[in-house]
Amino acid sequence: MAKHHAxxxxxxxxxSLFSQLSGQGYSQIxxxxxxxxxxxxxxxxxxxxxxxxxxxQAQGHYRIKPIPNKGLFQYAVGPQSFKQYLHPPRxxxxxxxxxxxxxxxETGDKPQKMVFWGVRSCDLEAIKILxxxxxxxxxxxxxxxxxxxxxxIIAASCPLPSANCFCTSTHTGPKPExxxxxxxxxxSGNNGIYYLIETGSQKGEKLIKKLQLQWASAEELESMERMxxxxxxxxxxxxxxxxxxxxxxxxLEHKYWDEVGNxxxxxxxxxxxxxTCFCTSTEDITDITGEHSERWLRWDSxxxxxxxxxxxxxxxxxxxxxxxxxMTHKLSYWYHQFGTSGCVGCxxxxxxxPVGIDITEGLExxxx
Amino acid sequence: xxxxxxxxxxxQQTVQPDVWLPVLYTVQERKAENRGIVTLKxxxxxxxxxxxxxxxxxxxxxxxxIGEIPISISSLWNSQQQLIHTIQDVGTVSKAFCNLVVGDQxxxxxxxxxxxxxxxxxxxxxxxxxxxxxxxxLRPLIExxxxxxxxxxxxxxxxxxxxxxxxxFHQDIISWQADxxxxxxxxxxxxYSNWRxxxxxxxxxIGNANFDPRNTAAFICGPEIMMNYAVHACLDVDIxxxxxxxxxxxxxxxxxxxxxxxxFGPYFVCKxxxxxxxxxxxxxxxxxxx
Ligand code: SF4
Ligand code: SF4
Ligand code: FES
Numbered sequence: 001m002a003k004h005h006a007x008x009x010x011x012x013x014x015x016s017l018f019s020q021l022s023g024q025g026y027s028q029i030x031x032x033x034x035x036x037x038x039x040x041x042x043x044x045x046x047x048x049x050x051x052x053x054x055x056x057q058a059q060g061h062y063r064i065k066p067i068p069n070k071g072l073f074q075y076a077v078g079p080q081s082f083k084q085y086l087h088p089p090r091x092x093x094x095x096x097x098x099x100x101x102x103x104x105x106e107t108g109d110k111p112q113k114m115v116f117w118g119v120r121s122c123d124l125e126a127i128k129i130l131x132x133x134x135x136x137x138x139x140x141x142x143x144x145x146x147x148x149x150x151x152x153i154i155a156a157s158c159p160l161p162s163a164n165c166f167c168t169s170t171h172t173g174p175k176p177e178x179x180x181x182x183x184x185x186x187x188s189g190n191n192g193i194y195y196l197i198e199t200g201s202q203k204g205e206k207l208i209k210k211l212q213l214q215w216a217s218a219e220e221l222e223s224m225e226r227m228x229x230x231x232x233x234x235x236x237x238x239x240x241x242x243x244x245x246x247x248x249x250x251x252l253e254h255k256y257w258d259e260v261g262n263x264x265x266x267x268x269x270x271x272x273x274x275x276t277c278f279c280t281s282t283e284d285i286t287d288i289t290g291e292h293s294e295r296w297l298r299w300d301s302x303x304x305x306x307x308x309x310x311x312x313x314x315x316x317x318x319x320x321x322x323x324x325x326x327m328t329h330k331l332s333y334w335y336h337q338f339g340t341s342g343c344v345g346c347x348x349x350x351x352x353x354p355v356g357i358d359i360t361e362g363l364e365x366x367x368x
Numbered sequence: 369x370x371x372x373x374x375x376x377x378x379x380q381q382t383v384q385p386d387v388w389l390p391v392l393y394t395v396q397e398r399k400a401e402n403r404g405i406v407t408l409k410x411x412x413x414x415x416x417x418x419x420x421x422x423x424x425x426x427x428x429x430x431x432x433x434i435g436e437i438p439i440s441i442s443s444l445w446n447s448q449q450q451l452i453h454t455i456q457d458v459g460t461v462s463k464a465f466c467n468l469v470v471g472d473q474x475x476x477x478x479x480x481x482x483x484x485x486x487x488x489x490x491x492x493x494x495x496x497x498x499x500x501x502x503x504x505x506l507r508p509l510i511e512x513x514x515x516x517x518x519x520x521x522x523x524x525x526x527x528x529x530x531x532x533x534x535x536x537f538h539q540d541i542i543s544w545q546a547d548x549x550x551x552x553x554x555x556x557x558x559x560y561s562n563w564r565x566x567x568x569x570x571x572x573x574i575g576n577a578n579f580d581p582r583n584t585a586a587f588i589c590g591p592e593i594m595m596n597y598a599v600h601a602c603l604d605v606d607i608x609x610x611x612x613x614x615x616x617x618x619x620x621x622x623x624x625x626x627x628x629x630x631x632f633g634p635y636f637v638c639k640x641x642x643x644x645x646x647x648x649x650x651x652x653x654x655x656x657x658x
Pocket of ligand 3: 619620621622623624625626627628629630631636637638639
């Protein structure tokens with residue numbers, strides 16, 4: 001590999017990075033333990049970050065547990081993704097005051113200046129996909145653009161992928177390759193945990209300079225490579241995204257849709273946890289005087305009943321049709337729309353499906 | 369120096385206007401077409417206005433405090449400054465629009481979507497098939513063709529309504545019927561005793577149309593089932609499939625490719641449509657609940 005240098009630090013380097021960023025007015029978002037899961041939230045102090053935990057994931061199953069290793073990144077992704085900060089579950093588009101005869105429109109809130117800590121490679125690639133959706137088409141999502149412009153990304157590689165991870169199949173991990181300001185690798189060495197930090201932008205370089213870290217040694221870089229290879233080879237789920245995209249085009253009337261549709265509860269969990277699902281609805285809320293009204297944008301899901309409603313009924317009234325829409329959009333139509341797959345292999349939809357439906361298994365069924 | 373990341377690429381983009389913000393318009397005229405269908409003429413309330421709109425395109429119309437719906441442009445006869453929209457009362461928002469009176473204000477975002485491909489229809493015979501309110505997005509197309517009448521061959525307008533009570537655009541119909549350069553045919557599904565015209569599905573009228581199939585473009589809008597039959601009626605008389613165009617309807621919340629509601633196979637109907645050439649949608653039209 002050509003570009004191969006990184007800085008080395010112990011946890012103190014990360015702590016001073018945290019203080020440096022606090023001084024620059026960033027709202028710092030990162031993984032923390034809440035409700036028995038690794039969630040995302042604002043970190044007020046460095047200690048808020050989840051530390052000394054790993055997770056156990058299976059189809060429809062998730063659990064975290066404390067481990068002796070006091071690392072920061074010894075677990076895979078939890079139910080939430082950074083999507084919720086760039087594309088919030090609810091946000092005010094604008095508000096209006098007046099009457100039917102005469103009203104004025106005022107814009108909603110502006111996004112904050114944020115830093116994301118510990119963005120895993122899959123979620124990093126998911127952000128790049130959202131960039132395509134919201135920035136690179138005929139129209140620009142201005143709120144997203146403003147949030148994105150001010151965003152600082154500290155990515156982290158995954159030492160311990162979960163049993164539902166398949167980023168090696170989607171070519172989105174486990175090592176963050178680009179699109180970050182700083183990339184952190186947590187290595188558990190014989191003498192404790194240390195961190196290798198790569199820079200991915202000029203912003204990142206500036207931050208690192210102030211920390212005055214030493215270069216990583218050749219052996220340390222090698223340990224990092226070994227850790228990543230080990231993580232990659234631990235992933236068992238496998239498929240080829242471009243083949244899946246073609247397969248789905250040919251199987252729109254396969255009997256699998258009825259089978260999976262009978263199990264699926266149409267609960268929309270999979271779309272809520274997916275880091276690339278972007279669908280929304282608008283909502284109008286008017287106060288009791290009728291003179292003040294607000295337009296809100298909120299996440300919606302292709303599994304919801306009214307999602308496809310037009311005069312004359314729902315286009316996709318049945319669950320098999322909705323499941324087919326979700327899976328074919330994600331794995332096939334996405335290429336047509338955005339030039340890439342809509343799946344980054346994070347495994348969340350598999351873990352958080354109450355009945356344990358697994359899209360990688362679905363592909364096997366469809367190929368049969 | 370570190371390489372420019374994708375992130376840097378993002379930051380270099382110029383700041384865009386907020387696509388969610390509407391432009392304010394005032395209702396200048398209101399005309400009840402029949403029970404439940406109203407045509408509104410809207411004029412910009414202030415200096416800002418929708419830049420231009422083509423036959424087949426639509427705007428997102430916002431009713432104060434109620435919500436927003438996609439509505440196609442229904443006439444371009446007057447001017448580009450005023451917007452003419454015909455709205456059928458089928459839900460909360462459309463009902464609010466039907467109840468508006470002259471002087472009321474509305475919000476408009478647009479123009480969105482693809483337009484009827486008039487360029488490709490030049491020097492060709494034209495067959496227009498409208499089912500029910502499907503006549504609405506087709507009217508500006510008819511107007512445009514009549515305006516540049518010498519650029520096109522024979523013009524056939526075939527219109528099917530549920531019953532005589534559901535017919536709209538009576539004044540246009542009178543002038544179309546009187547126009548020797550236009551073959552206008554109308555039929556109803558259900559006839560009352562006072563109806564003297566054709567009875568039956570609109571696709572049958574194609575037998576009364578006048579065109580050279582090898583040099584014809586067909587434009588279709590109506591309920592999806594009607595469009596399916598209409599496309600096949602066109603293909604049966606040997607109109608080439610890539611000259612058959614139709615306008616699709618799907619749920620729409622944003623019109624900018626952001627909300628996901630309007631998806632139809634690989635397409636976003638709001639930006640890849642609503643007007644499609646038949647070969648684009650051919651393999652998806654017959655799949656139930658797609
Ligand atoms: S489809 Fe499933 S595995 Fe793929 S990105 Fe979405 S949640 Fe993750
Ligand atoms: S696949 Fe699972 S998570 Fe998704 S809607 Fe169906 S039951 Fe819910
Ligand atoms: S209407 Fe929102 S994506 Fe088309």
